[in-house]
Amino acid sequence: MIYVRSPLFTGQSEPVEQPLQFDHRHHVTDAGVDCRYCHLTAETAASAGYPPTEVCMGCHGQIWNQSPLLAPVRASYFTGRALTWKRVNQLPGFVYFNHSIHVNKGVGCVTCHGRVDQMPEVMQSATLTMGFCVDCHRDPAPQLRPREHVTDLGWTAEDPAAVGHEIAQALDVHTRTSCTACHR
């Protein structure tokens, strides 16, 4: 019981080596790219989405367009063969998580994904066990932030409890603990 909740099993805090060297620090912190620029459907679909190669090429067709590090991206773009990434955050098949409702209700990316802007290689930040989800589903208010700060990984409230309560009222956020909210 302890083992399956330990990082040894959950894979928490374990950097996942990707086939392509992609540094979130550089893109988020240095270049100031918003999460949603690449994770296109975070606000509208269950999956936040992985960027299609054309999104990479939108910039890298112009800058660093000769970089050998980006050769696989160009190859993917011109051959139509997909880039292959390794999944970092993973839920079991019987869990139906939906990004759009969380984002629209003021749950920040950082709440589950951690400071991706500080990760050279992305790793799973939270345990992503049922306990982790249910803690928030029982009492969502403390985790809420204004909609405009959802993707702002460094944002903190001066008084999280008060702000959270206010947002819960404004966005009509309530406790959701029915099993079928996530398991179908």
Place this chain on the structure above:
Amino acid sequence: MSAPQLWRSPEERGGEREPTGEFPPGASELDGASRRDFLALLGASLGVAGLAGCTRNPPPEVRPYTRQPRDVKPGVALHYATTMTLGGAASGLLVTSREGRPVKIEGNPEHPASLGASGIYEQAAIYHLYDPQRARTFKRRGRPGSWAAFLAEVGSPSASFRRDGGAGLCFLVEPSGSPLLASLREKVLAALPKARFFSFDPLARDAVFAGTKLSFGRPLEALLDLDKARTIVALDADFLSEGPFRLRYQRRFSDHRMPDGAINRLYAAESALTITGANADHRLRVRSSEIAELGLALLAAVAPDRGKAGASNAFAGSAWVRTAASDLRERGAAALVIVGSRQPPFVHAIAAAINAELGSAAVSYVKPALDDLAAGPASITALAREIEAGSVDTLVMTAWNPAYAAPADLGLADLLKRVPTTIYHGLFDDETAGRAAWFLPATHDLESWGDARALDGTVSLMQPLIEPLWSGVSAPEVLAAFVGIAERGPLRLLRESWAERAPRADFEAWWGASLQRGIIEGTAFPRETATLDWTALTGAITAFVPAPRAEGIELDFRPDARILDGRFADCAWLQELPDPITKLTWSNALQLSPRTAARLGLATEDRVEVKLGGRAVISVVLIVPGHADDAASMALGYGRGGEEIVARGLGANAYLLRTGGAPWFAPGATVTRIGGKKLLALTQEHWSTEGRPVAIVVNAPDVIRRHLPVLDTQKGPQPTVYPEVAQTGYRWAMAIDTSRCTGCSACILACESENNTLPVGEEQVRLGREMQWLRVDRYFEGSLDDPRVLVQPLACVHCEDAPCEVVCPVAATVHSDEGLNEMVYNRCVGTRYCSNNCPYKVRRFNFLDYAKDLSKSEELAMNPEVTVRARGVMEKCSYCVQRIEGTRIRAEIEGRPIADGEIVTACQQACPSQAITFGSLHDPASQVSILRADPRSYGLLHQLGTRPRTEHLARVRNPHPELG
């Protein structure tokens, strides 16, 4: 007053057999292993399994698009309108597609044939598409071939059939109304003027057109307007479950089963009990051959001066005929007589005469939508004669499986050997594929471009939802190959044919809009003025000689309620769908009435030899209350000998007895017991509620004057030991109007498709392990020979005080704050206590790992929103909670409450008769709240105090006061 005594099988009625318990003997045994063996195995495997659970899987790979298609969001479903055809007639579909794979089918609300509903064949199209048994390779004389090689062969100027203008070239096609196919046929005939087209459909509706030709001088299609009919007489007409407009007719019929004074009354005369017969207020058991005389008697009673011939026959004095006739006369324009396509043209003419005589406004006539009005035995016999005469050099067959389904007296399977080049285009490696020189795998309708006409002429467009899964070509491409334009591909062929037919400046915009809607605006045929030709009809009536009463049994051939003429025989989901009336799965049987079976000394499951005109097949007896005496019926489509694995070895082949002269019923059959039993997988006695009254029927006048004592005992508060739970927010509930329900079972298949329910196989069904969440109970009432029928769909009723929840040791079934009885698969350890404690018997247990038999292609048919359950897990109706949650997320993001009617469950969406309503009780104005306030509404097994969230509305009968 107690509820009327209901029974589900002759054995149950006679008290010969106690109703089978929830789990019949052996139900919890493993195949070939006892419980003790199982425990031993369990002990050994525990250690291994325990260790296996400790390893972590490597992170899965993710492959995003390189260029994401417009409109596509991974995880968000898209919907496209398209069309499927059966017997050449179009049915409009609205297909849900996820990441490029179709997963669910609904009816297209704009389509006249479906009105937004779908039937079992529409629902099964998904499984048909992904069927791993579908043919994958081109074959030339048994060796791998290719489309290119085929094109080269038929395109060659020296091809043998090109000699003499195509004199040796014959086509055997499905009947079709497709403008594209018609234009391609014209092109073929222009290039090869001596080529001939024959069409073939085992269920051809030739008699309808021949009948209208007799009555009106030209072939016409009769369209029924059931909105205008108050008295309906169906003569061997199963209009609620057969024919191209069955969904539309079901909707319109059910619309007028409300006890509001305008309720319709249905009289049905038929031999085998059908869905239409089960819904009749007055059903008459007659042999199919007697229908003509019955029709004449009815004509005589309605119009004494017109139908003297029928005034004195055996039926003339019967109470059924007298009452039906007086009812028809009283209704006048609101009366309607319908004849089924199994009956000869003469009977159709009689019905047209009665309708004309009454001035019925409920029937109108249009030009037939099909280009092939002769697709029955006459057409294929003409082809067989040509082959015998040696005048066929190349035969192209795009019709479904002629070698298997052609009339037995033609010997077509052998005749095909005499044709030097036979080409067969089909979905499966079936009986015909094995005999053809060239086999061309066909694309499924969901993979094809094309067009088709609905019964009223409306053109429906067919667009592919997916690239052909395996190599395959469509029927238009096969025809195009003979005029050298096949390489244009199906889309260009279709667009060119429409650009030619409907040239317009804004073609692109018009084309796009038409594709989006799935139909082409303004293509329905106008109503024809049809004047009855009394002279011809009087001549026919005078010349009519009733069939002499033959010795022996009259054998009826019927399309199977599930696999139709056999073209769906390989679909396990359809095989496992219980027949709406007999509740038989995975087989056909020889249906006999209780009296005839007793006379012949036969019992259900006895193996028998059925002989007719020197031909014989071995079948198995199934006694069906309500069947006509001295008659037997067999469903077509079984006894297969092709390469389809699922279908092989199931049932008996009725086609072996079916001749061109008597395609639908034939006198003089003999039935002899040959000893031994063949166990049938019947579900009629499964899931017993131990004789407690659950299905309730009331008479329309009693509802109108609110005198419903039988229902009064089913209402009101009940003492309970459960604590009262305060409820806020949505309170999901369902109302099922059994008065609307016809028992067609489309809901069952829709539920399976939405919720990833899997078939378990014949053996498992016999053990009572079928997994369908929704079942449609069929009850008989009254006499064994001529019972009345009730149907009642039943799934989990989501009790507010649910007996299942309190007995689960691991809290795997719990109550949601909105009233759902939730089933949490990942918690379930499989004690089955919940199912044991469920009074409705609506829980289903995965005794085995049924998902492991799914092929890679069938996995694509699974709904990604629902878990595919593993072995050892209980499951049941969830009120389509994935749809509730999906809608909730949409509404919450938009910052609004969920509107009434916004959530539609899969069963509700499919239901052709709109018997199912879903919504929230928190809103007193919601549809479901209104229905639950109806005096007919009651909670099943009310006395148990379970307070079901699904309530049923009692079935209404509308008997004629004189027949009671």
